[in-house]
Amino acid sequence: MSEPGGSAPEAGALQRPSAETLHAAELAALAERDARTGALVPTGWALSPQAVVDFVIGDPRHGITAKFVGERAFVERCVVALATHRGLMLIGEPGTAKSYLSELLAAAVSGDSTLTVQGSASTTDDAIKYSWNYALLLDRGPSLEALVPAPVHRGMSQGKVVRFEEITRCPIEIQDSLLSILSDRVLTVPELSGPDRVLHARKGFSVIATANTRDRGVNEMSAALKRRFNFETVRPIRDHAREVALVQQQSDAALAAAGLAVRVPADLTDVLVTAFHELRTGRAGDGTPVEQLSTAMSTAEAVSVAVTAGLRAAWFSGGAPTGTDLIEALVGTALKDEPEDLSRLRSYFSRVVASRTSGRAGARWRELYAARQRLLE
Ligand SMILES: Nc1ncnc2c1ncn2[C@@H]1O[C@H](COP(=O)(O)OP(=O)(O)OP(=O)(O)O)[C@@H](O)[C@H]1O
Numbered sequence: 001m002s003e004p005g006g007s008a009p010e011a012g013a014l015q016r017p018s019a020e021t022l023h024a025a026e027l028a029a030l031a032e033r034d035a036r037t038g039a040l041v042p043t044g045w046a047l048s049p050q051a052v053v054d055f056v057i058g059d060p061r062h063g064i065t066a067k068f069v070g071e072r073a074f075v076e077r078c079v080v081a082l083a084t085h086r087g088l089m090l091i092g093e094p095g096t097a098k099s100y101l102s103e104l105l106a107a108a109v110s111g112d113s114t115l116t117v118q119g120s121a122s123t124t125d126d127a128i129k130y131s132w133n134y135a136l137l138l139d140r141g142p143s144l145e146a147l148v149p150a151p152v153h154r155g156m157s158q159g160k161v162v163r164f165e166e167i168t169r170c171p172i173e174i175q176d177s178l179l180s181i182l183s184d185r186v187l188t189v190p191e192l193s194g195p196d197r198v199l200h201a202r203k204g205f206s207v208i209a210t211a212n213t214r215d216r217g218v219n220e221m222s223a224a225l226k227r228r229f230n231f232e233t234v235r236p237i238r239d240h241a242r243e244v245a246l247v248q249q250q251s252d253a254a255l256a257a258a259g260l261a262v263r264v265p266a267d268l269t270d271v272l273v274t275a276f277h278e279l280r281t282g283r284a285g286d287g288t289p290v291e292q293l294s295t296a297m298s299t300a301e302a303v304s305v306a307v308t309a310g311l312r313a314a315w316f317s318g319g320a321p322t323g324t325d326l327i328e329a330l331v332g333t334a335l336k337d338e339p340e341d342l343s344r345l346r347s348y349f350s351r352v353v354a355s356r357t358s359g360r361a362g363a364r365w366r367e368l369y370a371a372r373q374r375l376l377e
C-alpha cells in the first residue's frame with residue numbers, strides 16, 4: 001500500500017494511465033527523430049505534424065505501436081485542422097474511438113491530454129473557463145492568485161490542446177461561450193483589472209470536441225459555433241481483419257494487465273467481431289438482412305465483451321474462454337433496455353448463427369448456438 005501523500009503511483013498501478021504516460025518513450029523517440037531530421041515543428045507543438053500522425057496510427061517498423069485504426073489521410077486532416085484557427089469536431093457513432101483519438105492527438109501535439117472538459121447538461125462556464133478560490137477571493141479580492149483556471153484557461157495560457165468531450169450534451173448557451181475564444185483567441189476575465197483581465201491564447205492552443213451522433217444532435221449546435229469547427233466523422237472500422245486484430249490485441253493487453261495468463265482464442269475473437277459487425281450493419285456476410293440492435297455494437301463494446309469473457313473463464317471455468325463465456329459476457333452489453341433487441345437477437349441466432357454450425361469451421365458458432373438459451377432466457 002502506498003503512503004498517504006506519498007509520491008505519484010507508477011503507471012502500472014493506475015487503472016488507465018494517460019496516453020502521454022503510457023507512451024512516454026514513443027513520444028520521446030519521435031521528438032528525438034524530429035530534432036535529428038530537422039522536421040518543422042509548429043510553434044507550441046511538441047512534435048512535427050508527421051510525427052503526430054505516426055504516433056496516432058503507429059509506425060511499427062520504427063517501434064511506434066499501432067493505436068488508432070483508421071486511414072492515414074483521415075488522421076492527417078485532423079492534424080491539419082489543429083494547426084488552423086478552427087477547432088476540430090469529431091463526430092460519430094458511440095464507441096468509434098472519438099475520445100481515444102482526441103486523447104492521442106492531444107498527447108502528441110501538446111504532450112498533455114488531461115485538459116479535458118466533460119460536457120453534460122450541468123456543465124457550467126466555471127468548469128470550462130475558470131472559477132475562484134473563495135478564501136483567497138475574500139481575503140485579497142479578485143486577483144490572478146485567487147483564480148482557479150479550468151481547462152480552457154489553462155490551454156490558452158499554456159498553449160495546449162483542450163479536449164471538450166460530448167460537447168452537444170451541454171446547453172447551447174454554454175457551447176456558445178466558446179465562440180469568442182475560438183474566433184478571437186481571447187478570454188476576458190471581467191473581475192480582474194490591468195493586464196490580467198485579457199488572456200491571449202498562446203500558440204499551440206486548440207480545441208478538439210467530440211459529439212455522439214446518437215445523442216442530442218449536432219444539428220442543435222448554433223450555426224456560429226459550427227462554423228468555427230472542422231467536422232470529421234469517425235467511422236467504425238471497415239476492414240474485418242484489422243478489427244479482429246485490434247480486438248485481439250486490446251483484450252490480450254487488458255487480460256495481461258489483470259495478471260491473467262488467458263487470452264481469447266483467435267477463432268472466437270473472429271466470431272465475436274463478425275457477429276458485432278453484422279448486428280451493427282444489418283447485413284450478414286452472405287447478404288442476408290439482419291435486424292440491427294438498438295444498442296451500439298461498436299468495436300469498443302466488442303473489446304469489452306472479449307475481456308469480460310476472458311475474466312469469466314479465468315476466474316470461474318479455469319481455462320480459455322469458450323462460446324458460453326462469450327454469451328455470458330454479451331448479457332448486459334447487447335441487451336440493455338430495449339425488449340425488442342431480444343427478439344432481434346433471437347432471429348439472428350435462428351437465421352444466421354444456426355446456419356454456420358456445421359463442420360470443423362463451424363465449431364465456435366456451434367458453441368455459441370448451444371449456449372444461446374443463457375442469453376435469451
Ligand atoms: N478505429 C479504432 N481504433 C482503435 N480503437 C478503436 C477503434 N474503434 C473502436 N476502438 C475501441 O474503442 C475504444 C475507445 O472508445 P472511445 O470511448 O474512444 O469511443 P467514443 O467514440 O468516444 O465513444 P462514445 O461516443 O461512447 O464516447 C478503444 O479503446 C478501442 O478499444
Ligand SMILES: [Mg+2]
Pocket residue numbers: 098099100165210
Ligand atoms: Mg467518447
